[in-house]
Amino acid sequence: MASFDPCSSLVVPFLDKSGGGYACWSSLLSLLPSETIGYTRSECSTNPNARLAFRGDSGVILLSKYPIGATVESLVLPGAESRISVIRAPIQLPSGSDLDVYCTQFTLPGEGFSRPYGGRYGNGKTGDAAWQEELKLQANKLISFVNKRSRATGTRAIVSGTFYTGPDSPGSSDIPVMAFHVEAYNLLTAALGIAVPFDYVPTCTECFNNPLVKTPTQSGRWTSYSLLANIARTSVRQAQVILTEPVLEVQSELDSGAPYSIPISPYYGMRSVVAIFPIISFRSVVLHFRPQFTPHRPVIFLRFRAKEPHLDESIRKLASFSRPRP
Numbered sequence: 001m002a003s004f005d006p007c008s009s010l011v012v013p014f015l016d017k018s019g020g021g022y023a024c025w026s027s028l029l030s031l032l033p034s035e036t037i038g039y040t041r042s043e044c045s046t047n048p049n050a051r052l053a054f055r056g057d058s059g060v061i062l063l064s065k066y067p068i069g070a071t072v073e074s075l076v077l078p079g080a081e082s083r084i085s086v087i088r089a090p091i092q093l094p095s096g097s098d099l100d101v102y103c104t105q106f107t108l109p110g111e112g113f114s115r116p117y118g119g120r121y122g123n124g125k126t127g128d129a130a131w132q133e134e135l136k137l138q139a140n141k142l143i144s145f146v147n148k149r150s151r152a153t154g155t156r157a158i159v160s161g162t163f164y165t166g167p168d169s170p171g172s173s174d175i176p177v178m179a180f181h182v183e184a185y186n187l188l189t190a191a192l193g194i195a196v197p198f199d200y201v202p203t204c205t206e207c208f209n210n211p212l213v214k215t216p217t218q219s220g221r222w223t224s225y226s227l228l229a230n231i232a233r234t235s236v237r238q239a240q241v242i243l244t245e246p247v248l249e250v251q252s253e254l255d256s257g258a259p260y261s262i263p264i265s266p267y268y269g270m271r272s273v274v275a276i277f278p279i280i281s282f283r284s285v286v287l288h289f290r291p292q293f294t295p296h297r298p299v300i301f302l303r304f305r306a307k308e309p310h311l312d313e314s315i316r317k318l319a320s321f322s323r324p325r326p
Contacts, residue, residue: 058083060161062103066091075145077138079107080119086142086161088149095278100150100229104161106138107131109181135165135184143191150229157229158274159192162205162267166222169202177204180221193228195272196239203241205268211246212266224270235275243269 058074069090077084086104093099109131110117121137122130142159150157165184169177196202204220206213228236246261 054082056083058085060085060087060103060105062087062089062101064089064091064101066093073149075141077104077106077141078119078121078134079138080117080121080134081107084138086145088145090155093276095276097276097278098155099276100146100155100157102142102146102157102159102161104142104159104163106161106163106165106184107134108164109135132181132183135163135181136187139163139165139184139187143188146192146229154230156231156276158195158231158272159227159229160225162224163188164223166225167202169222175204175207175209175218175220177202177222178217178219180223188227193231193233195226195228195233195236195274197236198233200239205241205270206266207268210244210266210268211260211262224267226270226272226274228274231274231276235277236272237275238271238273240271241268242271 060074069092072087072089074085074087077086084105084107086102088100088102091099091101109128111128111131117126117130117134119130119134121134123133123137125133146157146159149155163184165181165188166177166179167182167185168179202222205222205224207220208218225239243264246263248262248264249259250262251259
């Protein structure tokens, strides 16, 4: 005899498309970890701006070991189920170089019938295609933000985040990496450089062997990484997946078995090492030929100007030199 979960009678009405499509169902999935079913039903039915997880709070935080400038700003991106935002912070490096650092987390797309799209940013599409349209919209908004704040001013920038979009790859740890909403990834990497060496093989940051991740196949996704603006990819020295070790011991209330260990997140970290060199620009090049004194040794004077003033003195030592005529 089939049993009926008593919670089903409370959940099934959220699948009723009348009066707002699947917005209430999306609200249930977003709010249930922290809200009651009754609160969610009331809010999604009466307040169109209250359909975001954690009551609209953003979980994006940017930390720096170097001083952060005063002009920190954030931009809210279109998102159906949660507050999607990007933080920009100007950082001053020990060399005196300026660097813009961005941090963001895009929408986690739904898959299949369990998460039908209920937002307003699907570009007229439904299902998985609508989720992809929202990701592409976020990607374009992020690119415009970086172009306006950093690229237009010539400021070097690193954009880090979990983008929930990535290419396929054979992987480097016996776990194949599957493409995931790759159109948004193509948009990002066409406009911004990817912060990995040229010989780097993408390795999953969302992996099936992470006990916090449930996937139907023994594969993974590479969706957390950094991007570059006004920085050549040749400046990337190293890239690696980090924070994979199980460090927390837990035991589920539903599991009477022995405790087991988990990593700190369903998503592993991604670390890139990027060399940021001081910028030196030519101001002028003057050639003085003095054949009456040095007929075979023309003297060449080069004038440089560093964008970092404290480098001027050392650069002046290179201001002139002589070279024998070939």
